[in-house]
Amino acid sequence: MPVTKVQPFVHADSELVKGWKNRIILHRFQLLIASSLILMIFLVLGIGLGVGLSCVGKVRCGSSSQCVSAMAQCDGTMDCENHEDELGCVRLSGRSSVLQVQKRGEWRTVCSEEWSNQLGISACKQLGYSRYVESSFISLTSIEQDLQTNLISINYSQAEVIKLQSAATFSKNHCNSGMVTTLRCIECGSRPQYKSRIVGGNISKPGQFPWQVSLHFQREHICGGSIVTSSWILTAAHCVFGFDNASLWTVHAGLTEQLINGARSLAVERIVRHAQYRQKELDYDVALMRLQEPLVFDGFVEPICLPNYGEEFTEGRMCWISGWGTTKENGESSVVLRSATIPLISTKTCNQADVYKGLISPWMICAGYLEGGIDACQGDSGGPLACEDSSVWKLVGVTSWGTGCAEVNKPGVYARVTKALSWIRLQIEREEV
Ligand SMILES: *[C@@H]1O[C@H](CO)[C@@H](O)[C@H](O)[C@H]1NC(C)=O
Ligand SMILES: *[C@@H]1O[C@H](CO)[C@@H](O)[C@H](O)[C@H]1NC(C)=O
Ligand SMILES: *[C@@H]1O[C@H](CO)[C@@H](O)[C@H](O)[C@H]1NC(C)=O
16 A cells, blocks of 8 residues: 655555546546547647647647747757747766756767866756856766767857857767866765764764755644755655645754754745646655745755766665654654665565565655665655765655555655656756746
């Protein structure tokens, strides 16, 4: 029975899911006829009005009905009414955060020649950051094979580059310098106030998980979340589903104990839930909260790094979960921030018949022990599944659901952040640019 790890509301009811599925099968025939009828009506209407039903061979502009050619995507000219065709044109890829620019619908790795800090600032803006830390260059041959083939350099002749894709000139198959560009926009994933020697149990120390926040709905802890930039918190869609009135939420950062006065409480300006999230399937279980005032990073409050595009996190790798969730199923939520280290589980293992039997989609990642015992539980939803990578912490998952808590063969299921990356970047870029 998939149960979201939120408290106290929204329990996905598997009987409902089953009932719904059965009804679908029962009425499949009628549905088939009905949907073909509807389809025909739409087709006739569509052809009649001269608009295609889908953007066949083309790309849709956001959620509007406008379509543009794939070649118009990231070509430096705004073709969509709301400029969606020029969003999401930059990404960081692979282990080393290699910069890639999309030009006319194709992703290309950026050579180091003619690169400058000014371009770095522009690139970070397009990634949704108002900050810029540094650019550095690494040998083309040291990066992942699939990032080595399609290359591009940026011709920086304009005084100020607005969008990288408009300055990207030629596609090429080698870099003159033999080097490619890597980028860092934000100091993230570090724990400057945490002394690892004092860890003694499962109660977290101040600064141990500085990116962890507590999300309060009407002054009560409901879910966890992770700081990804000074203005944005990543959480689970099911935490805010039906509760998207931003003024009823507050974000509490830099605390290990609930109820403590003085922890920074921040007002929420806007909540963005993934449009494809459905309560019954629990896929696309991510949402973003934009804060009214930006956070100040001080060691007890710090952002966690998002992983890069194409980064893999393999089975058996030990990562951390944290939260104020209940310490047993149907228990009360915890006053202190608790944490545990658990191994990642591959989707193949997690989809086995005796585990989740095919319920795990590409948008989910499992972590925990098949023998049970340690798991996230109610109230931990939305919080981080964080993995340390050469002393930089990366957000790999968002606590989503599970059957019970810590039961045998029922590990925790998390929204997979590498899948959600382009959605996250798009929401932030749209708002910040
Ligand atoms: C760079 O751009 C300028 C003007 O946009 C152009 O004149 C110049 O030929 C370009 N340089 C290269 C190497 O493409
Ligand atoms: C959100 O909640 C506030 C405070 O209760 C209320 O004043 C406001 O009308 C609500 N907004 C919406 C859109 O429901
Ligand atoms: C909790 O603390 C105990 C005692 O220090 C330790 O044996 C155990 O491994 C810890 N559990 C986790 C999940 O870190």
